[in-house]
Amino acid sequence: MMSFLNPKRWFYTLGKKRFFEFLFLVLFLLFFYGPLLYTFLLAFANKYEFPNIIPAEFGFKWWGYVLSQPTLVRSIGLSFLFAFATIFVSMIICLPAAYVLARFNFPGRKAVMFSFLLGNAFPKIGIYTSMAIVFYRINLMGTFTGVLLIHLIECMMMMIWLPASAFKNVPVQQEEAARDAGAGPLRTFWYITLPNAWPGIAVAALFAFIGSLGENTGTLLVGLPYYRTMPVEMYGVILDYPSTAGAVFSLILIAPNLLLLLLFRKYVGGETLARGYKMG
Amino acid sequence: MDKPTKLEIRNMTKLYKNGDGVRNINLSVSLGELVTLLGPSGCGKTTILRTVGGFLQCDSGKILIDGQDISQLPPEKRPTAMVFQSYNLWPHMTVYENMAFGLKLRRISKQEISERITRMLDLVKMAGFEKKYPNQMSGGQQQRIAIARSLLLEPQVLLLDEPFSALDAKIRSQMREELRKIQTDLAITVVFVTHDQEEAMALSDRIVVMNKGSVEQIGTPGEIYENPATRYIAGFIGEMNFIEQRDGTTVAVRPENVRLELGDATGGDIGGIVRTIMMLGHFYEIAVGTDKGIVKAFASAEEAAQFKHGDLVNCFFDGTYRYQPNSDQTENV
Numbered sequence: 001m002m003s004f005l006n007p008k009r010w011f012y013t014l015g016k017k018r019f020f021e022f023l024f025l026v027l028f029l030l031f032f033y034g035p036l037l038y039t040f041l042l043a044f045a046n047k048y049e050f051p052n053i054i055p056a057e058f059g060f061k062w063w064g065y066v067l068s069q070p071t072l073v074r075s076i077g078l079s080f081l082f083a084f085a086t087i088f089v090s091m092i093i094c095l096p097a098a099y100v101l102a103r104f105n106f107p108g109r110k111a112v113m114f115s116f117l118l119g120n121a122f123p124k125i126g127i128y129t130s131m132a133i134v135f136y137r138i139n140l141m142g143t144f145t146g147v148l149l150i151h152l153i154e155c156m157m158m159m160i161w162l163p164a165s166a167f168k169n170v171p172v173q174q175e176e177a178a179r180d181a182g183a184g185p186l187r188t189f190w191y192i193t194l195p196n197a198w199p200g201i202a203v204a205a206l207f208a209f210i211g212s213l214g215e216n217t218g219t220l221l222v223g224l225p226y227y228r229t230m231p232v233e234m235y236g237v238i239l240d241y242p243s244t245a246g247a248v249f250s251l252i253l254i255a256p257n258l259l260l261l262l263l264f265r266k267y268v269g270g271e272t273l274a275r276g277y278k279m280g
Numbered sequence: 281m282d283k284p285t286k287l288e289i290r291n292m293t294k295l296y297k298n299g300d301g302v303r304n305i306n307l308s309v310s311l312g313e314l315v316t317l318l319g320p321s322g323c324g325k326t327t328i329l330r331t332v333g334g335f336l337q338c339d340s341g342k343i344l345i346d347g348q349d350i351s352q353l354p355p356e357k358r359p360t361a362m363v364f365q366s367y368n369l370w371p372h373m374t375v376y377e378n379m380a381f382g383l384k385l386r387r388i389s390k391q392e393i394s395e396r397i398t399r400m401l402d403l404v405k406m407a408g409f410e411k412k413y414p415n416q417m418s419g420g421q422q423q424r425i426a427i428a429r430s431l432l433l434e435p436q437v438l439l440l441d442e443p444f445s446a447l448d449a450k451i452r453s454q455m456r457e458e459l460r461k462i463q464t465d466l467a468i469t470v471v472f473v474t475h476d477q478e479e480a481m482a483l484s485d486r487i488v489v490m491n492k493g494s495v496e497q498i499g500t501p502g503e504i505y506e507n508p509a510t511r512y513i514a515g516f517i518g519e520m521n522f523i524e525q526r527d528g529t530t531v532a533v534r535p536e537n538v539r540l541e542l543g544d545a546t547g548g549d550i551g552g553i554v555r556t557i558m559m560l561g562h563f564y565e566i567a568v569g570t571d572k573g574i575v576k577a578f579a580s581a582e583e584a585a586q587f588k589h590g591d592l593v594n595c596f597f598d599g600t601y602r603y604q605p606n607s608d609q610t611e612n613v
């Protein structure tokens with residue numbers, strides 16, 4: 001039995017080069033997934049004492065604890081509310097803009113595309129601080145709208161670039177054929193263009209959703225004290241709760257992301273996911 | 281012309297920003313007629329079709345259907361239907377949904393939509409394909425559905441932009457025949473675009489030969505073949521020998537009108553030496569090298585048997601055209 005774990009045997013089975021590749025892969029995986037694995041262990045540990053790696057007892061004790069804290073539960077609901085609102089509003093704003101950018105070649109088009117990138121090029125905290133100053137003036141600090149605006153800014157580039165390339169990949173003739181058949185511009189967009197560009201848009205929405213769930217700096221700055229989303233609560237949890245409770249909470253934070261990605265792989269396929277990423 | 285005029289293009293000009301486009305187009309198409317726009321790539325065929333369909337605004341001139349000016353209407357308001365060169369069908373809809381789209385917009389009852397689609401699929405020999413998606417069909421089948429979808433809209437004028445160009449030669453000629461049959465059965469007015477002169481000859485009531493953005497000649501296939509108005513058309517339609525004359529004019533003669541006789545290469549209209557003899561199906565092409573270039577003659581198997589490579593021959597022309605240098609004038613001889 002132990003012979004399976006003997007590195008010397010592995011070394012000779014795989015050959016020298018392959019062995020080091022293998023070793024590298026293992027280290028790599030440990031580096032990336034180690035913390036996640038550890039979080040998993042902690043989250044389901046009823047009893048855990050520091051120097052041990054494996055918990056002494058497994059169970060759902062800390063899950064019950066976390067879910068009985070009203071502030072934490074409220075933050076979960078709030079996070080999802082913001083995530084859905086972000087997707088919804090950003091689609092209404094960004095999809096038409098993306099369509100215009102994809103279809104019409106007006107002077108300054110490149111500059112507009114580039115300007116979305118610019119927002120992501122500066123340190124976020126600087127942008128949030130200057131936004132906060134403006135928000136103070138117009139009474140948006142500590143409001144739902146204020147936080148939503150932060151989340152929208154966050155996903156703007158994603159929600160414009162990906163759908164724009166998706167729209168671009170819909171042949172113009174298909175839109176023209178719809179006009180020809182008697183559909184006006186709006187119907188054509190709704191029945192022909194949108195469904196054809198949907199995979200790319202869905203990928204963008206997915207990332208916007210995940211981005212919104214994870215947004216913390218700006219939300220912390222603008223939303224406090226009324227709007228405390230999961231990642232904002234996380235700061236407090238790290239300080240005030242035992243690490244096992246923190247693990248549970250962070251799993252709750254990660255779970256939707258994992259679930260969404262898995263669903264996507266299943267129903268949309270990695271190919272479309274990659275295609276959605278192709279910039280037009 | 282006894283039939284009423286269906287479509288009329290009056291002095292239409294459409295230029296793109298770079299100066300390409302079409303100039304001063306005049307054309308009238310009567311009810312139930314199939315007119316082909318023929319010309320080399322880039323001569324403006326698609327541009328004309330798109331201005332009629334409403335996908336391009338013309339700079340000046342008018343487009344009339346049944347005497348009504350439609351040139352300001354958007355495509356959805358025009359009584360035309362267009363089949364594009366490619367990417368016609370909507371890939372996220374089945375054949376049935378593709379075909380039903382326009383009918384639903386016209387608020388036709390479900391029952392009737394279904395009946396009409398069944399009938400139309402029968403007509404284009406695609407019955408049973410309702411549930412297929414475009415990607416599950418061959419190029420020819422897709423184009424058939426695209427044409428069927430346009431026909432279902434019962435357009436006043438059907439616009440076809442090289443609908444068969446993506447298909448191989450055999451299916452192409454088959455589709456041509458079917459289209460011609462459906463078109464005459466239903467008496468639809470069609471404007472058909474192609475750069476293939478054979479296709480134009482086989483299909484059309486009349487052909488509009490275009491060159492560099494303007495109309496060069498309009499006529500029945502026979503008229504254009506028998507009397508090519510310009511040297512350009514003479515070269516574009518059918519096979520033609522061109523013999524430059526000393527006075528600058530060009531004499532043109534079709535290979536089927538060239539008769540060969542064994543001789544000393546000094547008699548007849550021109551003399552020369554047999555270079556190649558090629559079998560082209562049921563006839564032969566004999567290429568004669570003359571001091572004015574190669575002259576081709578078509579001959580039957582018996583005739584061709586008299587000649588062999590290197591023979592001296594005299595060529596006799598039984599019908600020639602004469603074209604002035606750099607002008608559109610022609611004289612028949």
Ligand SMILES: Nc1ncnc2c1ncn2[C@@H]1O[C@H](COP(=O)(O)OP(=O)(O)OP(=O)(O)O)[C@@H](O)[C@H]1O
Pocket residue numbers: 296297298300301319320321322323324325326327328475
């Ligand atoms: N959107 C456009 N902008 C600028 N120039 C264009 C545009 N569309 C076409 N042209 C130019 O106008 C001319 C006519 O184009 P058109 O598409 O009508 O040609 P065509 O006869 O249909 O050729 P083909 O047989 O290759 O389809 C061409 O020189 C083309 O380069």
Ligand SMILES: [Mg+2]
Pocket residue numbers: 325326327441
């Ligand atoms: Mg064209």
